Amino acid sequence: MQLTGAEIVIRCLQEEKVEYVFGYPGGSVLYIYDELFKQDKFKHVLVRHEQAAVHAADAYSRSSNKIGVCLVTSGPGVTNAVTGIATAHMDSVPMVIISGQVPTAYIGQDAFQECDTVGITRPCVKHNFLVKDVRDLAMTLKKAFYIAKTGRPGPVLVDIPKDITNQKCEFEYPKTVTMRSYNPVVKGHSGQIKKAVQMLLEAKRPMIYAGGGVILSDAGEKLTKLARSLGYPVTNTLMGLGGYPATDKQSLGMLGMHGTYEANMAMQHCDVLIAVGARFDDRVIGNPANFAEVSRKIIHIDIDPSSISKRVKVDVPIVGNLPDVLDELQKLLEASAGVPDPKALAAWWKQIDEWRSKKSLKYKQGKEIIMPQYVIEKLYEVTGGDAFITSDVGQHQMWAAQYYKFDKPRRWINSGGLGTMGVGLPYAMGVRFANPKATVACVTGEGSIQMNIQELSTAKQFRLPIKIINLNNRYLGMVRQWQQMFHGNRYAESYVDALPDFVKLAEAYGHVGMKIERPADVEPALREAFTKHKNDLVFMDFLTDQTANVYPMVAAGKGLSEMILAEEL
């Protein structure tokens, strides 16, 4: 059957079982929107800014492992989307972005709302395409979905000139894709896996370091099984939270710049380290030179060969799909005659418990001023630890990561790699679309929330009962913390004056607003929000301590064991 390009786009999305498209219309995508209007197989979510469309699609994907899809127009539609695309790319989130382009004949003519979309987005996508012939459209979209979700996932952009969406051709959705240039490795090398098992069994001070790859590949259960059968300590990165249950006794919590004392010390002092879907990034291991000073054997499992030995030399690299590799590891481990050295392991745990007894996350909650950490702890209690938590970027993000104990994967949604302020609210929207009955809270600050505050309008339109936990300290807190610690208390442009009345603002958008100023009111207010206002969006403005800092802290460029602890100040 002959279909127009616009019809083909819609049919392809239907074939891919897309449920939601997050987008914003404009000139170049009008034919596509016209066809979208005529169908009811998937829904369109109209955001208020293209950046939010991408973030929402991103979180839809992160919280469900389905592919998030967005649709934006050419020129400013695309450039607005770039921050969202780069955010998804840094965290390896599978997504498909469809962008309109000016008609083929206008490309390069500086036409109205023209930009070099493929050029602008090239460094921040897994791959992108410019469709030049309507006959290539279906195959290109098929490839986009295939590339996005296979191998190391990532966003793929398809740029479609307007004239292509109005031309006709025969449509048949391809059933399979084969690309001679793209064949991601799945199965890990058996010889390497054998070596890893041997090394793991010989360890005296073992450590499991699990990253975002565990979440992305749905390997949480297999990792947990492996860790438990070995009895080894586990630490999760910011992106890996929930990959191993935080409340389990083998969990040392998060590691890195704001990791727990025990996790960072164990990371530095272990003799065998197994990195699972993690990439040794600067916020995780601190200074690589300092990290390398201590000798330890490293096993590294990752789907992306370029992640291996990029920042830290490893001894046993295993390239493969995590669940498959973990399965094989488990099998070999069970078949092996050896067991971990019980004496060495007991001594190691004794050492870890000593580190734990420092209680590096302790803080004091007085009667007058609300401590931000306290709000997160109460949020954890009130939601039974079972909510989806999105966050923005800054101090509140670290507190949420430290104090909300994630036991399940895909419950913690944040921008770890790019560190994009403004993701929290659109992320919460995306999560709620992917999980229509879930409790969703967005932990944010008065700085970040204003970077996509317009989405309160989208949330109203779609009746999304998100709970916004605004930790309002009137400062760009993380900036202020660094200025206090490293820039002689000179708070350059980190104080935010003339804040809106968030209660009235929420009400203006048709939501419920609450202002909480006293510690005693924190829990009752949260209970009210999550029970009485279960079906409303509630903007909870918590006025919190202006001087609170995130501890422990490993200063940039320092080694993991050089932590600044709260008590030392």
Next chain:
Amino acid sequence: MRHIISILIENEAGALSRVSGLFSARAFNIESLTVAPTEDASLSRMTIVSTGSDDVIEQITKQLNKLIDVVKVVDLSEAAHIERELMLVKVRAAGKDREEMKRIADIFRGRIIDVTDSAYVIELTGNGSKLDAFLEAIDRSLILETVRTGVSGIGRGDRILKV
């Protein structure tokens, strides 16, 4: 260390910018880059000369392999290989310089491919150092213009880069 990296890449619009963009984004060094379609018009072959430590070169080959359009990557300098570069030099060739220029071109097995009453265009092929040596051998003030293709390389013997 200097490395010669050969790449087979899908001959699609923008393929070159994906590779050159990768090098600039990750602060990898490019000494020269050549690209042209192969006997199979759907494939292009690139030769990149880069310098870096073993770790850097390992990252370069891994990152190149990660590009969706890249079919194959080989570090030619890992084993026996041949490299050649083509240079065209336009030189002033008048009076006594005329004979001298022809003589030096002959020594370097260059060919004169364009002649006017005052100038020659000399075509020269070889590895980079041979081309450098030629430029050193002639009187600098007689050089009017030079153009070099950058290095092309191929493995010796049974080493074949093909799909």
